[in-house]
Structure formats: structure tokens, C-alpha cells
Amino acid sequence: QVTLKESGPALVKPTQTLTLTCTFSGFSLSTSGMRVSWIRQPPGKALEWLARIDWDDDKFYSTSLKTRLTISKDTSKNQVVLTMTNMDPVDTATYYCARVYGGTYFDYWGQGTLVTVSS
Amino acid sequence: QSALTQPASVSGSPGQSITISCTGTSSDVGGYNYVSWYQQHPGKAPKLMIYDVSKRPSGVSNRFSGSKSGNTASLTISGLQAEDEADYYCCSYAGSSTYVFGTGTKVTVL
Numbered sequence: 001q002v003t004l005k006e007s008g009p010a011l012v013k014p015t016q017t018l019t020l021t022c023t024f025s026g027f028s029l030s031t032s033g034m035r036v037s038w039i040r041q042p043p044g045k046a047l048e049w050l051a052r053i054d055w056d057d058d059k060f061y062s063t064s065l066k067t068r069l070t071i072s073k074d075t076s077k078n079q080v081v082l083t084m085t086n087m088d089p090v091d092t093a094t095y096y097c098a099r100v101y102g103g104t105y106f107d108y109w110g111q112g113t114l115v116t117v118s119s
Numbered sequence: 120q121s122a123l124t125q126p127a128s129v130s131g132s133p134g135q136s137i138t139i140s141c142t143g144t145s146s147d148v149g150g151y152n153y154v155s156w157y158q159q160h161p162g163k164a165p166k167l168m169i170y171d172v173s174k175r176p177s178g179v180s181n182r183f184s185g186s187k188s189g190n191t192a193s194l195t196i197s198g199l200q201a202e203d204e205a206d207y208y209c210c211s212y213a214g215s216s217t218y219v220f221g222t223g224t225k226v227t228v229l
Binding site for chain 1: 120122153155157164165166167170171176208210212214215216217218219220221222223
């Protein structure tokens with residue numbers, strides 16, 4: 001059974017760096033073909049893809065946010081970490097992690113974690 | 120990348136069929152057969168409904184079907200039911216291991 005769960009601070013101040021952790025089970029990121037992405041959704045708005053990390057440690061980022069994002073993995077802990085620098089109120093959103101299957105779609109999602117950016 | 124364009128809302132009566140469109144470009148929807156659709160109920164995580172344009176994951180009702188023509192993909196829900204009332208998002212692979220989501224469509228069952 002595949003599960004994912006996001007964790008991190010609920011509130012960050014403007015200009016701070018956000019660190020989110022995705023802890024998953026039911027698959028291993030050391031297995032060929034496995035991939036995990038981060039996706040966010042501002043309140044009342046659409047989903048936005050942020051980043052992806054692959055089993056071979058390849059990393060890919062949204063063009064518009066790539067200068068602020070870093071994705072990494074700890075295979076031994078079954079965790080994927082996303083950091084986003086220079087947070088702004090417009091970054092207020094629910095952040096989801098999801099497994100990427102076949103490189104083309106997101107088959108399992110975490111429950112999401114709401115991050116509010118405010119002073 | 121610009122978000123894929125979806126109608127803001129679509130409605131239908133129980134039992135009817137509705138279709139949600141998802142328009143992109145030749146760099147995303149038109150360039151790959153990798154369009155997926157997600158259903159999201161309020162306060163919940165998205166759920167995969169269709170992948171690779173027209174494939175249905177195990178457990179998803181066969182009332183949901185997908186197709187694509189050129190730069191536009193479509194999701195059709197037949198035999199509309201009250202439980203289908205939700206937001207729906209399309210997503211396309213956009214090359215170089217990146218993805219783009221649609222603007223989202225609110226489906227209302229009248």
C-alpha cells in the first residue's frame with residue numbers, strides 16, 4: 001500500500017526559507033523508475049507542479065521557480081525534502097507530494113500541508 | 120509554461136453526460152500522449168481519474184473517459200452522479216521532465 005505524507009511548518013515569515021518533508025511508504029526511491037514530485041495549490045486556485053526527483057537522483061524544476069527550489073532525497077528514511085527560499089505571501093498554499101508513475105502522471109498523493117506566509 | 124485552459128465551470132443533471140476540455144499547445148498536450156485528469160473534492164487531495172489520455176486506473180468508474188484531438192484533451196463523465204460534483208484538473212507532460220496543470224473546472228450536479 002502506497003502512502004505519502006507531507007510535514008513542515010504551518011507558518012513562515014516573508015524572506016524565510018521553507019523546508020518540507022515528504023515521508024512515504026509502499027515503494028522505494030532506490031528502485032529503478034521511481035519518482036516523487038512536489039505540487040502546490042494556493043487557496044481557491046489551481047494546482048502547480050514544482051519539482052521532481054528520480055531514483056537515480058536526477059532533479060527537475062519548474063522553470064518559473066527553479067532558482068528558489070531544491071529537491072533532495074534520503075532513500076534510507078524514505079523521504080523527499082523540498083526547500084524553497086525567499087518565501088513571499090503569494091507562496092501561501094497547500095503543498096502536496098505525489099508519486100510519479102512512468103514519468104507521466106501522479107498516481108498517489110499525500111494529504112497536503114498548508115503553509116501560510118505572513119509576518 | 121502557461122497553465123492549460125479549462126472552462127471554469129460545467130454543470131449537468133443527474134444521468135446526463137458532460138465534457139470538460141483542456142487546451143494547451145503543441146509543446147504539451149499536442150506533443151505527447153501523456154494527459155492525466157484529477158478529481159478533487161473540497162479539502163481533499165487530488166485523485167487520479169485518467170492517465171495517458173484515455174486509460175483508467177483500477178477502481179475508477181468506467182463512467183469517466185478521456186480523449187485528445189490536437190492540442191485539446193477532454194474528460195467526459197457519463198451518467199452524472201451527485202458524487203461527481205468536484206473540481207477537475209487536467210495535467211500534461213511538457214517535455215524535459217516537466218509538467219503543466221490546467222486552470223481547473225468546477226463540476227456542479229444540478
